[in-house]
Amino acid sequence: MTTKTAPGERERALLAALGARSVVLIGMMGAGKSAVGKRLAGRLGLAFHDADAEIEAAAQKTISEIFAEEGEPFFRDKERRVIARLLDGQTPIVLATGGGAFMNEETRGNIREHGVSVWLRADFDVLMRRVRRKANRPLLKTADPEATLRGLMDLRYPVYAQADVTVHSRDVAHDVVIEEVTAALEAHLVGATA
Numbered sequence: 783m784t785t786k787t788a789p790g791e792r793e794r795a796l797l798a799a800l801g802a803r804s805v806v807l808i809g810m811m812g813a814g815k816s817a818v819g820k821r822l823a824g825r826l827g828l829a830f831h832d833a834d835a836e837i838e839a840a841a842q843k844t845i846s847e848i849f850a851e852e853g854e855p856f857f858r859d860k861e862r863r864v865i866a867r868l869l870d871g872q873t874p875i876v877l878a879t880g881g882g883a884f885m886n887e888e889t890r891g892n893i894r895e896h897g898v899s900v901w902l903r904a905d906f907d908v909l910m911r912r913v914r915r916k917a918n919r920p921l922l923k924t925a926d927p928e929a930t931l932r933g934l935m936d937l938r939y940p941v942y943a944q945a946d947v948t949v950h951s952r953d954v955a956h957d958v959v960i961e962e963v964t965a966a967l968e969a970h971l972v973g974a975t976a
């Protein structure tokens with residue numbers, strides 16, 4: 783659940799420019815999609831959805847359990863379908879995707895059609911520091927998580943770069959990142975630089 787506050791003038795202008803489109807956050811594990819997305823939704827007065835959380839709720843299992851018991855292809859199929867359902871084109875939302883979601887061509891098409899994509903781009907050291915805190919990222923349960931993360935970044939960053947806007951996620955107050963996301967969306971949608 784998101785705490786909704788009444789949107790101010792800037793937020794209203796942004797919502798009007800968004801129309802039926804959703805704000806879709808993409809980026810690596812630990813980039814801050816869930817943390818920033820939830821707060822951004824509160825600021826805009828939109829509902830927040832987290833694709834990973836929706837998959838876990840539907841399966842009644844954690845993502846680690848799904849990967850271990852059903853395998854990654856099963857998870858990717860669920861992820862593709864959950865995102866298609868959430869981006870139904872009717873109600874704008876803020877959607878935090880899982881780190882691998884944007885690598886799927888069909889998902890990228892859905893996001894292009896029904897949303898504005900925001901890449902939260904973070905540097906390797908920030909991501910590594912953040913993901914070390916929790917052992918809930920099955921893709922990083924390897925002999926050399928640092929090399930795995932670097933490999934994923936090399937593979938994914940050229941694809942993430944197709945996002946409509948990019949914001950540098952780093953260890954500053956969440957509000958700073960949220961303000962930068964808001965400003966980037968304004969510049970993209972409204973043509974403002976505020």
Ligand SMILES: Nc1ncnc2c1ncn2[C@@H]1O[C@H](COP(=O)(O)OP(=O)(O)OP(=O)(O)O)[C@@H](O)[C@H]1O
Nearest residue numbers: 810811812813814815816817881912953954955956
């Ligand atoms: N601006 C920030 N400053 C400090 N810590 C942050 C910031 N943004 C996010 N974090 C922290 O980094 C960690 C990872 O963030 P989060 O879970 O939102 O990442 P994510 O992009 O959703 O990752 P995943 O793809 O694995 O779901 C969390 O502990 C979160 O509180």
Ligand SMILES: O=C(O)C1=C[C@@H](O)[C@@H](O)[C@H](O)C1
Nearest residue numbers: 811834845880881882919920
């Ligand atoms: O980067 C990834 O591929 C993933 C990121 C997480 O959000 C989860 O979707 C899952 O752990 C896979």
Ligand SMILES: [Mg+2]
Nearest residue numbers: 815816834878
């Ligand atoms: Mg997340």
